[in-house]
Amino acid sequence: MDALTGLLDGPRARGAFLLRMVMEPPWAVRVEDRAPICLMSVRRGTAFIVPSDGGEPVRLGPGDIVVARGPDPYTVADAPGTTPHALIGPGGVCTTLHGRPLSQDMVLNVRTWGNAADGATAVLVGTYLLDGEISRRLLDALPPLLTVPADTRTRPLLDLLDAEIAQDEPGQRVVLDRLLDLLLIAVLRAWFARPGADAPGWYRAMGDPVVGAALRLLRRDPAHPWTVASLAAGAGVSRAGLARRFTELVGEPPMAYLTGWRLDVAADLLRESDATVEAVARKVGYSTPFAFSAAFKRVRGVSPQEYRGSPRENHLDLPDRQRRLPGGPPSVRLTP
Numbered sequence: 322m323d324a325l326t327g328l329l330d331g332p333r334a335r336g337a338f339l340l341r342m343v344m345e346p347p348w349a350v351r352v353e354d355r356a357p358i359c360l361m362s363v364r365r366g367t368a369f370i371v372p373s374d375g376g377e378p379v380r381l382g383p384g385d386i387v388v389a390r391g392p393d394p395y396t397v398a399d400a401p402g403t404t405p406h407a408l409i410g411p412g413g414v415c416t417t418l419h420g421r422p423l424s425q426d427m428v429l430n431v432r433t434w435g436n437a438a439d440g441a442t443a444v445l446v447g448t449y450l451l452d453g454e455i456s457r458r459l460l461d462a463l464p465p466l467l468t469v470p471a472d473t474r475t476r477p478l479l480d481l482l483d484a485e486i487a488q489d490e491p492g493q494r495v496v497l498d499r500l501l502d503l504l505l506i507a508v509l510r511a512w513f514a515r516p517g518a519d520a521p522g523w524y525r526a527m528g529d530p531v532v533g534a535a536l537r538l539l540r541r542d543p544a545h546p547w548t549v550a551s552l553a554a555g556a557g558v559s560r561a562g563l564a565r566r567f568t569e570l571v572g573e574p575p576m577a578y579l580t581g582w583r584l585d586v587a588a589d590l591l592r593e594s595d596a597t598v599e600a601v602a603r604k605v606g607y608s609t610p611f612a613f614s615a616a617f618k619r620v621r622g623v624s625p626q627e628y629r630g631s632p633r634e635n636h637l638d639l640p641d642r643q644r645r646l647p648g649g650p651p652s653v654r655l656t657p
Contacts, residue, residue, distance in 0.1 A: 337447055337448060337449055338356075339432060339501065341445055341483070342397075342444045343436075343437060343440040343442070344399065344441070345436055345442075346400070346403075347400070348398065348436060349397070349398035349406060350409060352397060352409045356392075357449060360446070360501070360505060360508065361397065361445065362385065363442065364443040364483055365442065367399070369397070371396040371398060371401050372465060372466060376465075378401040381444075383471065384471025385471050386479075387469075389465070390463045390464070390465050395466070397444070431487045431488070433487055447497075462524065467508075469511045475511070478500065478503055481500060482497070485497060485500060531556050531562070532567050534556040535552045535567060536571075539582060543582055547575075552575055584620050584621070587617065588621070590605075598610050598625045
């Protein structure tokens with residue numbers, strides 16, 4: 322199991338927000354949907370992504386792909402100085418800057434939205450709204466905006482997504498979800514493989530013959546009663562050698578990493594399954610619900626029961642369904 326496989330093999334897009342945006346200049350759309358990840362690719366024309374923090378605008382040409390990591394807002398426009406005329410809020414709700422609904426006014430076709438059917442610019446948009454805590458390790462490793470230039474490896478996926486996004490066949494949502502997953506993996510693989518990439522410690526460590534072996538053991542079976550000695554035996558090195566090299570590459574000792582990984586897995590199980598707290602505790606290596614609850618509250622500040630019952634960010638407001646952009650489903654999230 323390599324680094325990306327370990328992080329992306331669990332989450333899956335389910336009813337992701339997908340559309341083709343077609344625009345004739347001048348145009349600008351302010352995005353404040355707080356989505357953890359949004360992928361955009363220009364199919365024709367050009368577009369600019371303008372960060373809200375005053376950073377340099379990012380220019381996109383045909384085939385270029387940008388990944389915007391939320392929750393920070395940004396603007397997508399024909400030029401950096403164009404004033405936004407539309408606002409995208411949580412759940413894909415689209416309004417003017419003064420709150421008047423816009424979604425239905427700008428529907429052009431199935432999952433196609435914009436101000437002109439034959440506009441000079443066409444942009445594919447795919448948005449994830451995910452709850453999975455395991456993916457948080459990946460999100461934290463990404464910059465607010467990352468760009469992957471047009472490439473022969475991503476072009477076939479973009480062509481297929483472009484062809485499928487306006488279709489309305491049986492099973493279409495599943496097809497689009499899987500295409501978006503493939504595109505995300507291709508983009509992140511290209512991003513981390515680029516020259517001079519500042520990859521996070523856990524990503525670099527996966528390629529180390531010693532620490533990578535230990536990480537795979539922990540990820541494969543977090544419930545096992547691991548010790549530094551048993552991990553070292555599995556990796557074929559001394560206990561002291563593993564502890565030193567693991568801490569150097571990953572940034573924390575093996576047992577601290579294991580605790581964090583167990584609690585991340587547990588958080589997903591609490592959110593996405595009906596398993597009891599006792600069952601979750603066993604699945605992640607705690608002998609008693611009390612020990613698990615104490616560890617969970619120490620790290621997250623709430624008990625497992627409180628965490629399970631707390632409101633999820635990015636849930637859609639069902640009464641606003643008719644005001645969403647085309648393609649915005651009743652529920653949009655990544656689930657493990």
